[in-house]
Amino acid sequence: MQVYPIGLTGLQERRCVVVGGGAVAQRKVAGLLAGGARVTVVSPALTVRLRRWAAAGRVLHVPRTYRPGDLAGAFLAIAASSDPAVNEAVWREAEGSGVLASCVDDPARSHFVAPAALRRGELVVSIATSGRSPALAAELKRMLGRAIGREHGKLVRLAGELRPRSGKLPRERSRAFARALLEGRVLPLLACGRDAAAKAEAEAILREIETGRPHRAADPPERTADRPPSGESGGVGTVCLVGAGPGDPGLITISGRECLERADVVIADRLVHPALLRYTRPGCEVVRREHHAGDFGSVCELMVERARQGQTVVRLQAGDPLLFARGGEELECLASRGIPVRVVPGVSSALAGPACAGIPLTDRRFSSSVALVTGHEAQANGGPGVAWDQLGRSPGTLVILMGLRNLPGLVQRLVEAGRPADTPAAVISNASLPEQRTVVSTLGRVVEEVRAARLDPPAVIVVGAVVALRERLGGAAGR
Numbered sequence: 064m065q066v067y068p069i070g071l072t073g074l075q076e077r078r079c080v081v082v083g084g085g086a087v088a089q090r091k092v093a094g095l096l097a098g099g100a101r102v103t104v105v106s107p108a109l110t111v112r113l114r115r116w117a118a119a120g121r122v123l124h125v126p127r128t129y130r131p132g133d134l135a136g137a138f139l140a141i142a143a144s145s146d147p148a149v150n151e152a153v154w155r156e157a158e159g160s161g162v163l164a165s166c167v168d169d170p171a172r173s174h175f176v177a178p179a180a181l182r183r184g185e186l187v188v189s190i191a192t193s194g195r196s197p198a199l200a201a202e203l204k205r206m207l208g209r210a211i212g213r214e215h216g217k218l219v220r221l222a223g224e225l226r227p228r229s230g231k232l233p234r235e236r237s238r239a240f241a242r243a244l245l246e247g248r249v250l251p252l253l254a255c256g257r258d259a260a261a262k263a264e265a266e267a268i269l270r271e272i273e274t275g276r277p278h279r280a281a282d283p284p285e286r287t288a289d290r291p292p293s294g295e296s297g298g299v300g301t302v303c304l305v306g307a308g309p310g311d312p313g314l315i316t317i318s319g320r321e322c323l324e325r326a327d328v329v330i331a332d333r334l335v336h337p338a339l340l341r342y343t344r345p346g347c348e349v350v351r352r353e354h355h356a357g358d359f360g361s362v363c364e365l366m367v368e369r370a371r372q373g374q375t376v377v378r379l380q381a382g383d384p385l386l387f388a389r390g391g392e393e394l395e396c397l398a399s400r401g402i403p404v405r406v407v408p409g410v411s412s413a414l415a416g417p418a419c420a421g422i423p424l425t426d427r428r429f430s431s432s433v434a435l436v437t438g439h440e441a442q443a444n445g446g447p448g449v450a451w452d453q454l455g456r457s458p459g460t461l462v463i464l465m466g467l468r469n470l471p472g473l474v475q476r477l478v479e480a481g482r483p484a485d486t487p488a489a490v491i492s493n494a495s496l497p498e499q500r501t502v503v504s505t506l507g508r509v510v511e512e513v514r515a516a517r518l519d520p521p522a523v524i525v526v527g528a529v530v531a532l533r534e535r536l537g538g539a540a541g542r
């Protein structure tokens with residue numbers, strides 16, 4: 064079967080009918096909605112999501128089986144019922160009334176096949192196997208999705224903004240402009256969220272192509288740091304500081320996962336779950352590095368070196384990269400070398416640990432503030448930064464990271480500073496992972512009980528009245 068690919072426009076003005084309310088119909092409706100269509104679904108029963116869309120007014124639901132005449136006034140129809148007789152009847156009506164129609168999995172009863180579509184804003188990449196293998200199309204879509212990111216969608220928008228000028232160029236120059244947009248610095252700048260700098264760069268390239276005069280790389284307006292020496296900036300890559308979440312690989316963000324899928328090299332912390340590295344594409348280099356092994360400098364040098372080779376670097380850190388991590392210093396190091404950087408926040412263990420144990424950090428009846436502090440011995444032993452005296456007097460919730468080893472010293476400080484020994488306290492180790500364990504106690508007893516339970520790091524300590532809520536909530540929300 065041969066197909067002629069087209070993209071339908073103006074669907075918001077036209078009635079599109081989907082017959083069927085199951086998972087296949089839902090997929091078809093999702094595709095039509097993404098294309099802006101006005102959708103009617105004819106089916107006695109709907110999936111949960113279709114019901115939600117109907118309740119929200121996103122689709123019109125006709126709650127019964129299909130009847131001839133349901134396609135009246137329709138522009139397009141999709142027969143996705145599980146009953147072949149119904150699909151056949153839909154097809155007959157469509158053929159008889161000139162409605163564009165498709166019976167799913169039945170190319171003989173279809174005017175069109177709906178390709179798998181990868182959408183990045185206004186950029187749509189369609190993959191059609193001429194009806195031969197939708198599963199293969201879906202897999203190809205996944206593979207292309209690794210190479211084509213949200214920045215490509217932004218690039219399409221930017222190219223559209225410049226079209227009044229670039230459209231006047233002769234064909235050869237217009238192609239050269241498109242190539243320069245894809246191969247130069249514009250795309251990496253968009254990938255790291257520096258849209259204004261990307262636009263300035265694209266305009267400079269366009270000027271060069273219009274006038275035939277070479278342009279100087281536009282200085283990104285929001286960054287003042289030195290640019291790398293010329294020659295190094297041409298193919299400069301990007302670095303993304305990505306938060307991996309607290310441990311459970313399901314708790315990385317969608318953006319974080321997309322970054323991993325596009326990375327040439329991933330520099331990962333020890334605490335990062337190995338399953339996350341499966342999101343990388345074949346050939347991606349994975350380097351395990353730790354700052355506290357004294358190699359902060361070498362991590363930064365590695366990121367700079369790889370970015371200057373034009374690579375897409377992901378620095379993957381446990382939790383959030385800017386909380387009790389060295390993300391701030393890494394940003395500074397990269398910015399000072401002119402490397403485009405983007406931060407993809409992560410779910411911090413400071414928030415996820417208590418949540419996974421069923422402990423709300425605030426509750427208007429018990430605590431209206433939270434302090435996140437390090438319990439690392441260097442700071443706890445009088446180092447700068449943690450006002451243990453004030454924290455001892457505060458009625459709010461206290462969350463301590465990196466404090467398991469120094470638990471006796473921390474408890475002593477808090478009690479000396481005024482927190483009563485019967486203040487509820489909990490320690491959650493390996494939060495969000497199958498090996499998560501929680502000890503709920505009081506400041507007076509927690510050291511002994513954690514020792515008896517032999518909790519392993521990493522662990523989060525929570526101190527305050529909210530800990531007692533865990534009992535009242537019946538452990539419903541956590542382990």
Ligand SMILES: C[S@@+](CC[C@H](N)C(=O)[O-])C[C@H]1O[C@@H](n2cnc3c(N)ncnc32)[C@H](O)[C@@H]1O
Pocket residue numbers: 309310334380381382383384385386387388410411412413416463464465466491492493494495496520521522523
């Ligand atoms: C160097 S800090 C990194 C914190 C990280 N940036 C974050 O936002 O979660 C390491 C500390 O985070 C805490 N931590 C990280 N993952 C944890 C987990 N799954 N369960 C409990 N605590 C965790 C522990 O207190 C550990 O000592």
